[in-house]
Amino acid sequence: MLYLPHTGEDIASMLQVVGVDDLDGLFSTVPEDCRCKGDLNLPEQLSEWELNDHMEALSHSMAVSPEYRVFAGAGSYEHFIPASVSYLLGRSEFVTSYTPYQPEMSQGTLQAIYEYQTLAARLLGMEITTASHYDGATALAESLLMAIRVTRRRKVATSSLIHPVYRQVVKTYFEPTGYEVVELGYLKNGVTDLAELDDMDDLAAVAVQSPNFFGCIENLQAVGEKAHDKEALFIASFTEALAYGLLKNPGSQGADIACGEGQSLGIPRSFGGPALGMLASIKKFMRSLPGRLVGQTKDLDGKRGFVLTLATREQHIRREKATSNICTNNSLCALAAAMYMASVGGTGIRELARLNHDKAEYLKKELKKAGFTITFDSPTFNEFVVEFPDGFEATYKRLLEKKIVPGISLAPYYPELANHYLLCVTETMSRDDMDILVREIKS
Amino acid sequence: MKESVGTTGLILNESLLWEKGKKGRCGFSLPRRDVESFPLHQELTGEGPDFPDLSEIDVVRHYTRLSQWNFGVDTGMYPLGSCTMKYSPKTNEKQASLPGFAGAHPLLPATLSQGALKMMFELEQYLAEITGMDATTLQPAAGAHGELTGILLIYAFHKKKGAQRSKIIVPDTAHGTNPASVALCGYRPVLVRSNEQGILSVEAVAEVMDEDTAGIMVTNPNTLGLFEENSQKIAEIVHAKGGLVYCDGANMNAVMGIVQMGKIGVDVMHLNLHKTFSTPHGGGGPGSGPVCVKSELEPFLPVPRVIKENGRYVLAEDYPESVGKVAAFHGSFGVMIKAYSYIRTMGPKNLKKASQLAVLNANYIKERLKGILHLAYDRPCMHECVFSDEHQKAGKVTTLDMAKRLMDYGFHPPTVYFPLVVNGAIMVEPTETESKEEIDQFIEAFKAVVNEARQDPDRLHDAPKRCKVKRLDEVAAARKPCLAG
Ligand SMILES: Cc1ncc(COP(=O)(O)O)c(C=O)c1O
Secondary structure, three states: OOOOOOOHHHHHHHHHHHOOOOHHHHHOOOOHHHEOOOOOOOOOOOOHHHHHHHHHHHHHOEOOOOOOEEOOOOOOOOOOOOHHHHHHHOOHHHHOOOOOOOHHHEHHHHHHHHHHHHHHHHHHOOOEEOOOEOOHHHHHHHHHHHHHHHHOOOEEEEEOOOOHHHHHHHHHHHOOOOOEEEEEOEOOOOOEOHHHHHHOOOEEEEEEEOOOOOOEOOOHHHHHHHHHHOOOEEEEEEOOHHHHHOEOOOHHHOOOEEEEEOOOOOOOOHHHOOOOEEEEEOHHHHHHOOOOOEEEEEEOOOOEEEEEOOHHHOHHHHHHHOOOOOOOOOHHHHHHHHHHHHHHHHHHHHHHHHHHHHHHHHHHHHHHHOOOEEOOOOOEOOEEEEEOOOOHHHHHHHHHHOOEEOOEEOOOOOHHHOOEEEEEOOOOOOHHHHHHHHHHHHO | OOOOOOOOOOOOOOOOHHHOOOOOOOOOOOOOOOOOOOOOOHHHEOOOOOOOOOOHHHHHHHHHHHHHOEOOOOOOOOOEOOOOOOOOOHHHHHHHOOHHHHOOOOOOOHHHEHHHHHHHHHHHHHHHHHHOOOEEEOOOOOHHHHHHHHHHHHHHHHHHHOOOOOEEEEEOOOOOHHHHHHHHOOOEEEEEOOOOOOOOOHHHHHHHOOOOEEEEEEEOOOOOOOOOOOHHHHHHHHHHOOOEEEEEHHHHHHOOOOEOHHHHOOOEEEOOOOOOOOOOOOOOOOOOOOEEEOHHHHHHOOOOEEEEEOOEEEEEOOOOOOOOOOOOOOOOHHHHHHHHHHHHHHHHHHHHHHHHHHHHHHHHHHHHHOOOOEEOOOOOOOOOEEEEOOOOHHHOOOHHHHHHHHHHOOOOOOEEOOOOOOOOOEEEOOOOOOOHHHHHHHHHHHHHHHHHHHHOHHHHHOOOOOOOOOOEOHHHHHHOOOOOO
16 A cells, blocks of 8 residues: 555564564454454545546536636635645645644744734734634634633624624534623614614623625724723624735724634635634733744744744643633644735735725626615625525526526525625636626626 | 764755845736726725735745745654654645635535535545444534534533533543633533553542533543553443543544444544544644534534435535534535545555554554653553653753754654653654654664763753754743744
């Protein structure tokens, strides 16, 4: 077998050193009645060639660009990934190493993650970013738990326009804790109803997503002021990190914690994972942060180097008193994001974000012209909600047959929004693509 | 030291990203602008992030140099105990990057995602078979996330029975994530000590198990590399008091095709695809931590679940007793493809062989090093063996010193100072993908280090000498944290 280097001779001589007769003899400490009878019931081994054929066939049944035009975002975005990023990310010194517990042998990962922490902090306007979390949803859940630790309060308020699946994850994490989550409704113009906060007390945090699930840009400054009036932490959540190439960042608007999904930064969609949970905070809360942190230090010769630091917050030291149970995080995804941010650069990310915004505005305009309703009039980034006429399901199916996915239906998440669809346009869509979409919907 | 196989060479310097570059450069091919500009309201517009501007070659050199300061399994032997640093087959990477998989959106109608769903459906079944369990969720993103999910399932089970419990038994050999996951679910971990043989005794568990205890969380094989021989009797005791048995399956690499945990009393367990199933560790993730359960816990599994209806795969949400979701979408799909590819290219016989050889390699190292290093438990081990610095302490050489010196010989050190029950632990897990020659070299290197410890301890105190940096001041890093530049 390709991956098993032992020859029969190797096995024989090693068994002799160990002092057992055969491979079965190695398992003498496994009681007889614990052992499997017979072979595992799994398919017989495939050759590398057979595997290629099998996987090709599976992957061909998937609806992806360029064959399909997918106008769907909702927390998973299609952006161009430079070949250089994919190529560098494949360097096996990065890929096949583990958590940099031995810093002298892991300076590559450590410096790269330190750089990720820095660029991510700059993107979000925050002081500190953790080394990574699993995804945007778990980053939000961990942020809310962190706010509860910091404030010693037991209740959090979350906007109903935070991605619905993120809210489900929060609910799951909170179920056994006894902590309470209250949801803030939304207004006619597609932003969170902050007035509901007026009657709420003892909040540990107020969490709002911007751009929100409807694509609308929230007034984060106002959220921050309201939260701080109540001595609650202000948590700014996001699903589209690229938006901060153009929009005011969370930090500049008073966020105490910014958390969300970094998939847009050079990570393929890959059916939703692996992703990149980003979690950033102001310095004051440094010692309450969940997850790993890389810090700068010096070696014996005074040379700059990097290490994992503030480990006394973590499970391997603090066990049940740790700030989180996380161990393996999504380091390689953070590395991809760093490579991507370095590649687009300050000038590039601005123009890229503008393109996303402008293309989405173009489609909005064309859909309006074609007689469809843009439900919410708040400004948006690269996603927006459209109301289609009754019976649109049939049109949706027809478009699927033409290999066009006209967005995500909102009805499963917001039953009051039947016939409403969330559409997304990124830089990967050309004007032609958008014109074809409008034409096909109309016909 | 004599010339080491693994080291010497060229180590290049490289500055931080933002110490390089020049305004106006770009390493990204910006798409053509084919729409007019729609200025965003001034009030909403920010300044844009302060990123350096670099050209493609700047970025490529930067990361190429950084990568050369790293050590991975592809560089050399990485016997990090409890982490199963086995070789990650390259074809698996290729399959995960197929455009149909890499470009797939997670929320499209199931009719447009049949290939992904079929792969997930089959992988769930394979993992259930390997563990001897009834059902699987692939949603958890790593081992600790699987633990959290598993404990949530236990919580939901007791809640449905109408009597919540407050504690979970966790042995002293457990990984830190175990008590942390237990605490995250509002349970109190109750510590139980392993016996003089390094395993749990039936009596120790019987003493603490009561009707306020939701269950027990056991790593099997445990973190000392020993099989929990009493696991079946322990399960009976826990079950008799209405508790459930959780198995941390991080060490499944020792027993594939040899022990099916579901058949020896385990109710719920997680696997680490990034250990046992060969997916690369990525410098600390992404991983994947599927959870396998017996049928009594199946109703509580996270949603959506992949099911088969009339020959088609669908994502089903309608499980009223489900704990909900633990991740935004379907988990680390890209990692699952690699594990799936691994299982398909190994087949049942080679999976078993892999476990046998992993155990052979570990026992071989144990036998050959136990003369010079103190062996914590002198018994047949599974996939890893645990030594300590007991014999070197008198000469003022510690586990850490030996670990650092091993780097100069071109090996990644073993896991050190874990498990906590062994002072100065040195936990060696070679995995099955290391050949006898490689292992012999590692043994020789360790012997040389131990010799130096006796003859010239300062060599060890000053190690490593051949890495990018010398020993780093971790105390200063924590005292005055500098976490961003
Ligand atoms: C025994 C054991 N349990 C649990 C874990 C946690 O797994 P992960 O790092 O994937 O979260 C580890 C990993 O290091 C481990 O060795």
